[in-house]
Amino acid sequence: MVTDQLNQIWTGFLGFLALFVTPDWGKLVVMIPVLLVLAVVGPIVTILALAWLHYGAVRPRRHVQLADTRRPAELDADGRPVYPAGEPYSPTERMIYEPGATRSLSGETLVVACPKCGLVRRAERDTCGNCGLSFHLKPVARSGGATHRPSGGAAAA
Secondary structure, eight states, X not given: OHHHHHHXXXXXXXHHHHHHHSOOHHHHHHTHHHHHIIIIIHHHHHHHHHHHHHHHXXXXXXXXXXXXXEEEOXXXXXXXXXXXXXXXXXXXXXXXXXXXXXXXXXXXBOEEEOTTTOOEEETTXXXXXXXXXXXXXXXXXXXXXXXXXXXXXXXXX
């Protein structure tokens, strides 16, 4: 009686243990592609993701700001404003605007002097009517880094 019960318990335990110890090879062969994907592709994707995150954390950042939108024109010795060629300006406001601007803050049409022949034309046009020079003005970006270089050339850096 007790021996039969112990024998049944032992047989049940061995049957339960056989599920884990003796594998079903048919099901394991079907799992090989999944295991290959997990063992090969998984680490590659993980390394790429970690490299991308590392680069995003340590890459150098540039502080860029647009050039000033407008500035007053410099005056010559006689007190008349001097406007640089190739930059739009407003003669009534005596202000020089950023490249690419076509209207002043008050809505006035800006003009620009041709850098080649000096003809003054509206800033909306990109071709000079006198010499045919065609140029497109775009806003200038400048970096917010150091404003001057160290003296002494490259060796002093």
